[in-house]
Amino acid sequence: MAKTQTFTCSACGASHTRWSGRCDGCGEWNTIIQERPLSAGPAKKSLGGKRGQSIVLTELSTEESPPPRTLCGVEELDRVLGGGLVPASALLVGGDPGIGKSTLLLQAAARFARKGVKTIYVSGEEASAQVRMRARRLGLEESPVQLAAETNLRDILTTLEAEKPGLAIIDSIQTMWADNVDSTPGSVSQVRAAAHELTTFAKRHGVSIIMVGHVTKDGQIAGPRVVEHMVDTVLYFEGERGHQFRILRAVKNRFGPADEIGVFEMTGKGLAQVTNPSALFLSERGTPSPGSAVFAGIEGTRPVLVELQALVAPSPHSQPRRTVVGWDSGRLAMILAVLEARCGIPFAGLDVYLNVAGGLKISEPAADLAVAAALLSAREDTALPADTVVFGEISLSGALRPAPQTENRLKEAQKLGFTAAIAPAGGKTGTVAGLTLTRPSDLVGFVGETFGAG
Ligand code: TYD
Ligand code: MG
Numbered sequence: 001m002a003k004t005q006t007f008t009c010s011a012c013g014a015s016h017t018r019w020s021g022r023c024d025g026c027g028e029w030n031t032i033i034q035e036r037p038l039s040a041g042p043a044k045k046s047l048g049g050k051r052g053q054s055i056v057l058t059e060l061s062t063e064e065s066p067p068p069r070t071l072c073g074v075e076e077l078d079r080v081l082g083g084g085l086v087p088a089s090a091l092l093v094g095g096d097p098g099i100g101k102s103t104l105l106l107q108a109a110a111r112f113a114r115k116g117v118k119t120i121y122v123s124g125e126e127a128s129a130q131v132r133m134r135a136r137r138l139g140l141e142e143s144p145v146q147l148a149a150e151t152n153l154r155d156i157l158t159t160l161e162a163e164k165p166g167l168a169i170i171d172s173i174q175t176m177w178a179d180n181v182d183s184t185p186g187s188v189s190q191v192r193a194a195a196h197e198l199t200t201f202a203k204r205h206g207v208s209i210i211m212v213g214h215v216t217k218d219g220q221i222a223g224p225r226v227v228e229h230m231v232d233t234v235l236y237f238e239g240e241r242g243h244q245f246r247i248l249r250a251v252k253n254r255f256g257p258a259d260e261i262g263v264f265e266m267t268g269k270g271l272a273q274v275t276n277p278s279a280l281f282l283s284e285r286g287t288p289s290p291g292s293a294v295f296a297g298i299e300g301t302r303p304v305l306v307e308l309q310a311l312v313a314p315s316p317h318s319q320p321r322r323t324v325v326g327w328d329s330g331r332l333a334m335i336l337a338v339l340e341a342r343c344g345i346p347f348a349g350l351d352v353y354l355n356v357a358g359g360l361k362i363s364e365p366a367a368d369l370a371v372a373a374a375l376l377s378a379r380e381d382t383a384l385p386a387d388t389v390v391f392g393e394i395s396l397s398g399a400l401r402p403a404p405q406t407e408n409r410l411k412e413a414q415k416l417g418f419t420a421a422i423a424p425a426g427g428k429t430g431t432v433a434g435l436t437l438t439r440p441s442d443l444v445g446f447v448g449e450t451f452g453a454g
Contacts, residue, residue, distance in 0.1 A: 009026060020032060067087055069087075070085045070112060073111055077108060079260055082250070082260070083255075085117075088206040092210075094237070095214070099246065100239075100266055102131075103270050106140065109145045110140040110145055113143050117165075119145050119166065120159075121146070121148070123171045124175030124185075156176075157197065161201075167207070167209075178190060178197060195211060234252040235250055245266075247262070248262040249262075260299070261277075278303070278305035288384065293371075295308050296391045304412075305413060305418075308357070308367070308370050310353065310378040312353075317351075325356060331365070338398055339375070339443070347379070366391045366393055368392065368393050368394035369423070369424075370389075372443065384450070389423075390422045400424035410435050418435060420437075422437075
């Protein structure tokens with residue numbers, strides 16, 4: 001009969017064929033314990049002597065009604081949630097300190113509370129008086145939200161169990177203290193334990209729990225990435241401090257599309273939703289100037305038009321600068337290389353700056369052609385026509401690939417008053433969705449058509 005026993009080090013996880021006093025994997029003493037596989041029958045008396053129970057298996061085709069969701073009425077938030085708040089779900093809202101997470105969640109709490117969801121807001125960062133003051137400033141003091149200023153997780157869970165709310169907001173996960181874990185609040189093990197406790201509590205008691213998480217400078221939620229794996233939905237609240245635009249982005253959502261964004265504006269009376277972000281992102285655009293190109297992008301399920309700005313100038317440095325805000329710097333290097341290798345347009349000795357206007361971060365490869373257009377326009381000191389949008393993916397060979405949802409991009413551009421588009425658009429020609437469509441065959445063709453001989 002096959003051996004059903006293994007020996008495992010409880011410190012490093014190394015497995016051994018026999019017991020010994022010292023683990024030769026990590027060198028710790030007295031850490032090797034005998035393990036019996038779960039399938040090996042009843043557990044030891046000391047573990048309760050329990051046998052596993054059979055679980056109920058169902059078919060994939062089993063009909064299940066989708067979970068009832070609550071809409072808060074703020075369309076930008078409901079959409080990012082995947083169509084409202086799912087009961088018994090755990091969410092994480094991450095973002096830089098001061099970006100407006102507490103403001104957003106207090107406003108959301110008030111909305112859900114008014115929709116009849118019993119809502120509790122627990123602040124570990126601010127005193128109740130401070131939260132109340134903020135509520136007054138936001139005009140929400142009459143909302144039936146219940147407040148607490150507390151960091152002791154055991155007390156919080158006990159209270160939630162007794163109060164049975166539909167939604168609980170924990171602001172923030174870094175301030176929570178689980179007394180069964182021997183380290184300070186904010187440490188990796190505390191954050192992980194607190195997130196685990198809250199997530200399992202949400203499932204077991206049918207409470208939706210939204211946790212706030214501060215993000216470190218390198219863009220990670222302070223503490224372990226494992227928090228992101230535990231929860232159902234991860235939203236990031238991003239934006240530039242100097243700008244009033246804020247973007248709530250779903251980076252993971254078990255109940256809806258990821259990459260969906262909601263756009264807000266920080267005003268003196270809290271966050272206001274922006275239902276037409278394209279108009280907002282383009283509102284700062286002045287007269288057509290060299291280095292500017294309008295990209296027709298798709299964020300989640302929605303088309304969004306945004307201005308890309310480039311600056312190309314002779315470099316005083318031996319190593320020219322490449323600075324990007326809002327886009328991937330590796331992708332910029334690739335486009336510069338393709339322009340040089342396939343079109344013979346060198347950028348050596350030139351500093352290159354690229355900026356996505358309005359503080360939006362874009363990650364679509366479909367922005368390639370718009371980036372190339374902005375770079376070339378800056379380099380040649382020639383403005384692109386003001387009424388034209390650009391999109392399409394560039395491959396290393398210099399070929400252009402059509403972007404997904406071409407039609408939606410064109411429709412949005414048309415809605416905002418654009419009359420022409422430059423895009424590799426599959427089989428479409430002539431006028432599409434009211435726009436005159438130019439379809440360059442490759443990057444060399446694009447350069448020739450748009451900037452003369454190149
Ligand atoms: P806050 O929600 O406290 O940020 P976080 O919880 O992410 O740390 O937001 C703080 C900023 O928002 C602060 O700089 C002031 C600004 N703010 C407004 O501009 N208008 C408002 O109505 C409120 C409440 C805050
Ligand atoms: Mg806060």
